[in-house]
Amino acid sequence: MFSFHYVPILLSILKACGVVFLLLLARGVIWLINLLIVAPMSDPLKNMQGPEGSALQNHFREVMDPSVSPDTHENWCKAYGKTFRFNGFGKHDYRLMSLDFRVVSHVLNSTIYEKPWQTRTILSKLLGRGVFAMEGEEHKVLRKLIMPAFSTQAVKAMTPIFFQKAEELRDRLENMISHPPSNSSASLPPLPPPPYSSPQSLAETIIDIAHWTSRATFDVIGLAGFDYQFHSLEDDSEEMYLAYRNMFRVADKGPGLKGLLKLYFPIIEKLFPDESSQVTNESLRVIYNVGKQLVENKKSAILAEKACAKDIKDKDILSLLIKSNLSTDSSNRLSDADLLDQLSTFLFAGSDSTSLAISWCTHLLSLHPDIQTRLRDELLSLSPCASNASTSPPNSAHAQTDAIDSLPFLDAVIRETLRLCPPVHGTIRVATRDDDIPISSPILLRDGTVIRAGETIPIRKGSYIHIPIEALNFSTDIWGYDARTFNPERWLSLPLQARSPAHPGIANLMTFSFGPHACPGWKLSILEAKIFLTTLISHFIFEPAADIQKYNAILTRPYVYDQFEYGTRLPIKIGRYAV
Numbered sequence: 001m002f003s004f005h006y007v008p009i010l011l012s013i014l015k016a017c018g019v020v021f022l023l024l025l026a027r028g029v030i031w032l033i034n035l036l037i038v039a040p041m042s043d044p045l046k047n048m049q050g051p052e053g054s055a056l057q058n059h060f061r062e063v064m065d066p067s068v069s070p071d072t073h074e075n076w077c078k079a080y081g082k083t084f085r086f087n088g089f090g091k092h093d094y095r096l097m098s099l100d101f102r103v104v105s106h107v108l109n110s111t112i113y114e115k116p117w118q119t120r121t122i123l124s125k126l127l128g129r130g131v132f133a134m135e136g137e138e139h140k141v142l143r144k145l146i147m148p149a150f151s152t153q154a155v156k157a158m159t160p161i162f163f164q165k166a167e168e169l170r171d172r173l174e175n176m177i178s179h180p181p182s183n184s185s186a187s188l189p190p191l192p193p194p195p196y197s198s199p200q201s202l203a204e205t206i207i208d209i210a211h212w213t214s215r216a217t218f219d220v221i222g223l224a225g226f227d228y229q230f231h232s233l234e235d236d237s238e239e240m241y242l243a244y245r246n247m248f249r250v251a252d253k254g255p256g257l258k259g260l261l262k263l264y265f266p267i268i269e270k271l272f273p274d275e276s277s278q279v280t281n282e283s284l285r286v287i288y289n290v291g292k293q294l295v296e297n298k299k300s301a302i303l304a305e306k307a308c309a310k311d312i313k314d315k316d317i318l319s320l321l322i323k324s325n326l327s328t329d330s331s332n333r334l335s336d337a338d339l340l341d342q343l344s345t346f347l348f349a350g351s352d353s354t355s356l357a358i359s360w361c362t363h364l365l366s367l368h369p370d371i372q373t374r375l376r377d378e379l380l381s382l383s384p385c386a387s388n389a390s391t392s393p394p395n396s397a398h399a400q401t402d403a404i405d406s407l408p409f410l411d412a413v414i415r416e417t418l419r420l421c422p423p424v425h426g427t428i429r430v431a432t433r434d435d436d437i438p439i440s441s442p443i444l445l446r447d448g449t450v451i452r453a454g455e456t457i458p459i460r461k462g463s464y465i466h467i468p469i470e471a472l473n474f475s476t477d478i479w480g481y482d483a484r485t486f487n488p489e490r491w492l493s494l495p496l497q498a499r500s501p502a503h504p505g506i507a508n509l510m511t512f513s514f515g516p517h518a519c520p521g522w523k524l525s526i527l528e529a530k531i532f533l534t535t536l537i538s539h540f541i542f543e544p545a546a547d548i549q550k551y552n553a554i555l556t557r558p559y560v561y562d563q564f565e566y567g568t569r570l571p572i573k574i575g576r577y578a579v
């Protein structure tokens with residue numbers, strides 16, 4: 001029964017709620033005013049030159065979409081100099097971008113700059129809290145732990161696996177040429193014609209090369225990194241591979257507005273789970289279950305070795321991680337959960353980007369038949385067993401690896417591909433405190449002040465800095481007037497500005513970044529790509545089958561022009577090479 005005695009209590013509660021609401025509202029308004037008006041007014045980046053935009057206009061597409069980003073970067077550099085600002089989520093969100101190596105080196109090498117929490121959260125959701133998502137001391141400890149798995153010697157020891165999987169891929173493609181897949185593309189629209197087609201086509205079978213290299217490199221990292229056979233090249237339904245592909249099919253569509261809101265308010269995901277979170281969760285369940293099994297098996301094997309008082313000799317990534325998992329030194333010990341997160345990270349990092357490098361390379365070679373022929377001539381000058389090294393005795397396989405590794409034109413073709421089609425389009429850092437960044441290329445500020453070479457620009461804590469990997473690879477100052485052209489020849493007499501110390505990038509490229517977060521897998525990728533291309537180019541001819549475009553989601557992947565909804569694909573014509 002309602003009693004009127006409660007009315008004053010209810011009124012007081014309502015009043016208190018009203019006050020709390022008003023206080024929260026006032027706080028929200030003050031926060032917004034600070035974010036949109038006060039903070040930008042005192043941001044040192046305000047005085048830098050850069051493109052204009054309306055209050056809520058961002059420049060993300062101009063900066064990150066590979067169909068427009070090369071022009072954007074070139075035009076902005078011409079208009080504002082090598083270091084400028086652009087709009088993040090609106091006019092209030094000034095971000096710094098630079099093509100000045102002094103700036104880039106300062107940012108990538110200094111501990112003041114970290115990967116933003118947003119990037120780390122997105123990566124952690126897909127891959128767990130692996131080395132990608134770590135900063136500070138824990139990152140340093142883990143890097144030290146894994147680096148022996150990427151030494152020149154360790155990578156060379158992996159080459160029998162590269163040969164084995166390259167030959168399996170070759171046989172699979174051979175099989176498809178002999179028995180072309182009948183109606184695998186029946187549900188797909190016709191392919192838009194490529195910009196170039198051969199007058200006398202020698203290759204007739206159309207296959208999605210990106211699909212097959214992706215399976216092959218997944219198998220490679222399974223064996224080389226974890227001593228585990230996924231068999232995804234032979235088994236179309238391999239569950240771990242499919243789980244990865246499904247997860248990235250969803251992630252490649254980009255976060256969208258809901259994804260961004262979920263990032264800032266994770267509760268939304270719990271209250272309104274959508275298809276993307278269901279696919280991701282299901283994929284993660286499979287990856288973790290298989291990963292757990294893999295770790296348990298390896299751990300038992302290592303414990304058995306230890307019981308026989310043997311030292312753990314294996315230098316594959318998983319053995320090194322398990323060694324640390326079993327360590328008695330608590331500062332070096334990885335928990336079981338951490339170990340699984342690392343495993344997931346390396347499966348992704350180790351397979352997808354290398355697969356893209358190989359796929360982009362076949363694509364570029366298909367568009368440049370003269371370069372393809374020159375490369376094939378160089379490869380065929382090797383002894384015939386170079387492309388059958390997996391069945392050769394170990395010493396001769398190592399000799400073949402050395403022979404392949406020292407082929408100048410092959411090296412040039414791969415580096416040129418990595419320069420023109422960097423799988424990672426750009427990276428981003430946030431300043432964790434106020435700083436002054438030295439520059440080497442002068443800048444004119446909006447108020448007319450000139451900052452000269454050797455002087456610094458101030459940057460405020462919390463500012464974002466975009467490192468445009470692709471733009472640095474396309475810079476005409478470094479690579480000359482034909483920087484956007486596929487010209488492997490340039491690597492045979494590298495311009496001075498592209499050589500160390502003028503160019504600080506690993507392998508004279510920005511593709512693998514540099515500094516404490518640089519890619520540890522670069523040697524592995526380059527050698528793996530060389531062995532795959534040796535095997536493929538000496539057996540097949542590649543011709544273009546469709547108009548292929550780049551799309552940058554987490555990595556820069558190939559898509560058929562205007563057919564983005566059908567997912568990443570690189571259909572290519574393939575035929576047997578007849579001597």
Ligand code: HEM
Nearest residue numbers: 131132349350353354357424427511512513517519521525
């Ligand atoms: C063509 C092949 C590859 C490319 C282009 C590439 C590119 C990159 C880039 C640009 C970064 C730095 C990202 C950033 O700072 O935001 C990176 C980091 C990383 N890469 Fe690679 N990568 C390749 C292959 C590999 C391979 C084969 C592995 C391992 C087997 C690997 C493992 C990693 C890891 C673990 C990191 C994080 C390092 C850290 O944060 O300390 N990558 N990679």
